[in-house]
Amino acid sequence: MTSLPVVNQPPHRCGALVDHLARRLRLRSESVLAPLGLRPRHLIPLTVLRDRGGSSQQDLAKILEMDSTNVVTLLNELETENLIARRRSPEDRRRHLVELTDVGAKLLARAEFALTAVEDEVFSGLSDEQRETLYELLQQATRKTGVEACRETPPC
Amino acid sequence: MTSLPVVNQPPHRCGALVDHLARRLRLRSESVLAPLGLRPRHLIPLTVLRDRGGSSQQDLAKILEMDSTNVVTLLNELETENLIARRRSPEDRRRHLVELTDVGAKLLARAEFALTAVEDEVFSGLSDEQRETLYELLQQATRKTGVEACRETPPC
DNA sequence: TAGATCGTTGGTGTAGGACAAACCATTGAT
DNA sequence: ATCAATGGTTTGTCCTACACCAACGATCTA
Numbered sequence: 245m246t247s248l249p250v251v252n253q254p255p256h257r258c259g260a261l262v263d264h265l266a267r268r269l270r271l272r273s274e275s276v277l278a279p280l281g282l283r284p285r286h287l288i289p290l291t292v293l294r295d296r297g298g299s300s301q302q303d304l305a306k307i308l309e310m311d312s313t314n315v316v317t318l319l320n321e322l323e324t325e326n327l328i329a330r331r332r333s334p335e336d337r338r339r340h341l342v343e344l345t346d347v348g349a350k351l352l353a354r355a356e357f358a359l360t361a362v363e364d365e366v367f368s369g370l371s372d373e374q375r376e377t378l379y380e381l382l383q384q385a386t387r388k389t390g391v392e393a394c395r396e397t398p399p400c
Numbered sequence: 401m402t403s404l405p406v407v408n409q410p411p412h413r414c415g416a417l418v419d420h421l422a423r424r425l426r427l428r429s430e431s432v433l434a435p436l437g438l439r440p441r442h443l444i445p446l447t448v449l450r451d452r453g454g455s456s457q458q459d460l461a462k463i464l465e466m467d468s469t470n471v472v473t474l475l476n477e478l479e480t481e482n483l484i485a486r487r488r489s490p491e492d493r494r495r496h497l498v499e500l501t502d503v504g505a506k507l508l509a510r511a512e513f514a515l516t517a518v519e520d521e522v523f524s525g526l527s528d529e530q531r532e533t534l535y536e537l538l539q540q541a542t543r544k545t546g547v548e549a550c551r552e553t554p555p556c
Numbered sequence: 557t558a559g560a561t562c563g564t565t566g567g568t569g570t571a572g573g574a575c576a577a578a579c580c581a582t583t584g585a586t
Numbered sequence: 587a588t589c590a591a592t593g594g595t596t597t598g599t600c601c602t603a604c605a606c607c608a609a610c611g612a613t614c615t616a
Binding site: 405441466467469470492494495528 | 602603604605606607611613614
Binding site: 258264266267268269270273284290291295308310349356358362363367370373374377378381384385386 | 417425454465519533
């Protein structure tokens with residue numbers, strides 16, 4: 245037999261499922277977030293910043309895996325709304341340290357609250373417990389990202 | 401205090417995390433799938449069709465939550481590669497029943513295999529067990545979608 | 557026969573985002 | 587002091603995914 249070693253348990257790729265869910269969430273989120281002046285893409289950096297308590301701008305770009313020029317414009321939007329603040333790093337004044345403002349933290353909380361219905365709908369197939377588990381797994385998977393990005397840039 | 405009733409356990413919104421992970425997965429998947437002539441967006445309908453064992457075209461549009469005209473072009477791409485087949489419904493000849501071909505099923509399997517490294521990297525923060533749990537939760541959450549779409553259209 | 561429905565085609569518009577070039581301020585090495 | 591390298595910014599180009607509209611053929615249902 246030229247048998248490729250057919251794996252016992254099929255590998256279970258999550259990619260398509262994640263993509264699918266992301267789309268479903270994004271679609272619904274848009275209309276919910278619009279009144280708050282936010283778009284779905286804004287929530288990602290806001291959440292990351294809350295989780296990490298601030299970050300250099302290029303670290304942020306690495307974490308978001310986004311081109312740094314696009315990060316700039318994204319942050320510009322958030323800064324003009326006073327949701328994040330950039331301040332120069334004392335050690336290296338070329339760097340911008342980005343952090344969530346109080347306004348930003350509050351708006352993020354409001355946004356999350358507003359999204360309750362959305363997530364209830366999209367995750368209606370899951371029990372509360374399961375949703376909590378899901379959240380923790382996602383959190384853990386993404387948190388790893390931060391660590392990774394940190395390894396490459398000592399100063400964080 | 402004009403205290404808003406601050407929720408005991410914070411609500412734990414998954415949206416941003418899912419978005420973030422989706423992006424990370426998509427970026428890496430592109431280059432991996434390219435040699436197979438696939439793009440990340442193709443995997444979603446292919447996976448859905450495998451899971452459901454076929455679907456009317458408009459049910460598919462509902463499940464994917466995509467505009468039906470765009471679903472047409474997406475399916476066209478898949479059909480020219482012979483990955484899916486459209487055949488007329490016997491009961492209502494206006495309808496197209498879409499299903500995965502053998503070729504499509506095999507390519508999907510190959511694609512998933514090729515994505516092993518990608519998911520290993522992105523989910524490196526999770527143990528095998530946790531990844532399996534995650535997969536099941538995602539599966540369950542998305543499966544619900546199918547049910548939902550079915551409720552609206554009796555003939556499925 | 558008339559109206560509605562499923563899919564199809566073609567067209568328009570917009571947002572997200574990759575990528576490149578040029579720039580300033582700052583740092584660090586020589 | 588000088589000069590290259592780095593972090594961030596601006597601008598501008600390009601592409602893809604997608605929503606949306608209009609019109610059409612085939613088919614079903616009343």
